[in-house]
Amino acid sequence: MTLALKELLYSKGRFIMIGLIIVLISWLVFILSGLGTGLSTLSTGVLSQADFTGIVFEEGSEYSLSKSKISGSLSEEVSAQEGVSDTAALSTFNTSIRKAGTANSNEKITDIVLIGIAPDSFMEPDLVEGNRWNGSEENQVIADISLENEGYAIGDSITFSGTDKEVTIVGFTKDQTLYHQSSLYVSMDKFRDIRFPNAESANGIENVVSGIAVRGEDIDMQALTEPGSGIEYGTKEETINAIPGYVAENATITMMLWFLMIISAFILGVFFYVLTNQKTHQFGVLKAIGGSNGFIVRSVISQVFFLALISILLGIGLTSLTVLILPETMPFQLEAEMVSIYSLVLLGISILSSLFSVARISKIDPLTALGRAE
Amino acid sequence: MTGIQLKNVTKRYKENQFEITALEDVSVNIEAGEFVAIVGPSGSGKSTFLSIAGALLKPTEGQILINSNDITHFDEKKLSSVRLNQIGFILQTANLIPYLTVLDQLLIVKKMQGSVSKADRIFALELLKDLGLANKENKFPNECSGGERQRVAIARAFMNDPDIILADEPTSSLDTKRGHEVVQQMAEQVKMRGKAAIMVTHDERMLDYCDRVYRIVDGKLTEENHLA
Numbered sequence: 122m123t124l125a126l127k128e129l130l131y132s133k134g135r136f137i138m139i140g141l142i143i144v145l146i147s148w149l150v151f152i153l154s155g156l157g158t159g160l161s162t163l164s165t166g167v168l169s170q171a172d173f174t175g176i177v178f179e180e181g182s183e184y185s186l187s188k189s190k191i192s193g194s195l196s197e198e199v200s201a202q203e204g205v206s207d208t209a210a211l212s213t214f215n216t217s218i219r220k221a222g223t224a225n226s227n228e229k230i231t232d233i234v235l236i237g238i239a240p241d242s243f244m245e246p247d248l249v250e251g252n253r254w255n256g257s258e259e260n261q262v263i264a265d266i267s268l269e270n271e272g273y274a275i276g277d278s279i280t281f282s283g284t285d286k287e288v289t290i291v292g293f294t295k296d297q298t299l300y301h302q303s304s305l306y307v308s309m310d311k312f313r314d315i316r317f318p319n320a321e322s323a324n325g326i327e328n329v330v331s332g333i334a335v336r337g338e339d340i341d342m343q344a345l346t347e348p349g350s351g352i353e354y355g356t357k358e359e360t361i362n363a364i365p366g367y368v369a370e371n372a373t374i375t376m377m378l379w380f381l382m383i384i385s386a387f388i389l390g391v392f393f394y395v396l397t398n399q400k401t402h403q404f405g406v407l408k409a410i411g412g413s414n415g416f417i418v419r420s421v422i423s424q425v426f427f428l429a430l431i432s433i434l435l436g437i438g439l440t441s442l443t444v445l446i447l448p449e450t451m452p453f454q455l456e457a458e459m460v461s462i463y464s465l466v467l468l469g470i471s472i473l474s475s476l477f478s479v480a481r482i483s484k485i486d487p488l489t490a491l492g493r494a495e
Numbered sequence: 496m497t498g499i500q501l502k503n504v505t506k507r508y509k510e511n512q513f514e515i516t517a518l519e520d521v522s523v524n525i526e527a528g529e530f531v532a533i534v535g536p537s538g539s540g541k542s543t544f545l546s547i548a549g550a551l552l553k554p555t556e557g558q559i560l561i562n563s564n565d566i567t568h569f570d571e572k573k574l575s576s577v578r579l580n581q582i583g584f585i586l587q588t589a590n591l592i593p594y595l596t597v598l599d600q601l602l603i604v605k606k607m608q609g610s611v612s613k614a615d616r617i618f619a620l621e622l623l624k625d626l627g628l629a630n631k632e633n634k635f636p637n638e639c640s641g642g643e644r645q646r647v648a649i650a651r652a653f654m655n656d657p658d659i660i661l662a663d664e665p666t667s668s669l670d671t672k673r674g675h676e677v678v679q680q681m682a683e684q685v686k687m688r689g690k691a692a693i694m695v696t697h698d699e700r701m702l703d704y705c706d707r708v709y710r711i712v713d714g715k716l717t718e719e720n721h722l723a
Contacts, residue, residue, distance in 0.1 A: 123606070124595075124603065125597060125605070127594055127599065128594040130594075131593070131594030131635070132594060169518075187508065192654065202572070250644075301596055324622065402590075403592060404591075406586065406590040406592070407607075408575065408578075408581070408609075409549070409551060409575070409578065409584050409586070410584050410604060410651065410652075411575060411577075411578040411580070411582070411604070411607055411608075411655070412577075412579070412581025412607045413572070413575050413576075413607070414575075416607050438679070445600075487551050487578075488546055488551050490584075490586055490590060491551070491586065491587065491663055493546070
C-alpha cells in the first residue's frame, strides 16, 4: 500500500497524465448522465416523478395519455379490481398560454401541457414555492418552476389560446414537465372547461378524463381490460416508455455512456500495461529479493485504486463546478445515486483494466533482475 | 550444518535441438562466516551458478541445501519465501527501487515479510551507519553516488538477516577505489554477522577479501590455491 502511494508521489508527472484521462472521462460521464437525467425528466417528469403503479387508458391508445379518452366514472370499477388501493383521474392537453390582458399578438406565447387532476389526489405535485390551491377556487393553477424562466410569477393571470378562460398561478412545483414542455396543473373541472367547451368535443363521454392512475400492489386488471371492453392498462414503465421520443433519446445517451466506459477501459488498460512493461525489471528485482506475486499485484492494484479514486473525486468536483455555469434552461439534473453508480463503475473499470498488467506481472521471471541472459 | 551446499549440480538448457550445459557436476560447500569468490570469463556459467544458489533457477540435476534444508524441489511460492527469508541478494547495478528513499529500500524487505516494527527501523539505521551511509537515509537513489547505491544494496541484502549473501558483480559499475571500499565493507559485514557469502565477479583485484576462490570455466568449478 505505502509502496503504491510512494511511487504515486515520486513519479507525479506520469501519474498525473493517467489521472487526467480518468478525470476527463469521469467528468464527461457525469455530465452526460446529468444531461440524460435532465432530458428524461423534461420528457417524462409528470409521470416519472409521480408515485403510481399504472394507468388505465382507452383501448387502442397505446398507453398514450394524449390519445386516450375514458369516462372518469370508471374510477369506481377500477378501484374494485384486485390489488388496487387508490385511483386518481388524470388528463393532459397540449396547448399554449400567454399572460392575461395582453391580447395583442406581440406578447410571447409559451407552449405548455395542461394537466387536469383531482385536487388532493396522489397525482398532485409537491410545491416548491407559493401556496397549495384551494379546492373550491377553480381558477387556481400550479405551474412548473420552469415557467418562471419564461417570465411568469405567482399571482400572474394567464389565458389559453383559443379560449378566453383565465386562471391564476398560486404555486410552483418542480421537475413536472411532459413532452419537453412545462406543465400547468388545474383541477379536473376547470380542465374540462378549457379542453371541452362543448359536449361534442368530448365525444359524448361523460365525465371525460385521459386516464386513471392506479396505485397498489400485484394489480390484476384482466377482468376489466378484455379485448372489446374499451379499456387497456399500462404499468408506469410502459406508460413512460410510450412517451414519444423518450426511449430513443434515453437509449442514445445510455449508449454513449457505456461506449465511453468501454473505450476508457481499453485506454486505461493499455496505459497500465505499458507502465507495467516499463517496470518489468523493477518487478523482477522485487521478486528476486523475495517479493511474492501477491505483494506486487496488491501494490499495483492499490495504486490504480488510489489514482482512480482521486481522479473520479476530481471529476465529480469539476462536474459540480460545471453545473454552476450551465444556463438555467439547460435540462441538467445530477442525481447523487447516478453519480455514485457511475463512480463505482468507473472505479471498477479502472481496476479491471489493470488486470491485464497483473497477468503480465505474475509471468515476470525474477531472473530478469540479474540483468543478463545466459 | 549452517551455510549453503550444492551437491553435484548440473544445469542444461535446451536451445533448438542443441543442448547447452551451463553447469556441470558442481559441488561446493560454504559455511557461515565464509566469504567465497567465484571468478570466470563471461559465458562460463557464473550467472547460472548464482541463480541456482539464489533459488531463482532450478538445477537439472543435483541438490541445493540451505542450512541442511533441501530446497531443490520447492515450488515458486516456497522459493520466493526462501529468497525473502534466507537469502540476501546484491545485484550487479544495485537495482534499487527508484521511488523509495534509502531507508525505505531496506524497510521494503520487512514490509514484504509482513510489517515494519520499530526494531526493524533501528536495525536498518544501524546497517546504514555501519556501511557509512548515516544521514543518507532520506535520499533517493538518483541522489546517491554509484558507490553509495551499491552499499545501500548491501544493506538491503542484510536487512532480512539472511543465512546466505549472494553478490552478482557488485563492483562492475564502480571505479577501483570505490570497488575496494564496497567489497571490504561487504566482507566486514559477512564476518561480523556470520553469513555464508558468495560473490560472483570477474574483478580479480577483489579476491584478497575472500577466504576461498573458485574458478569456473565452461561450467566446471575448480578451487584455486589462494595466495593469501
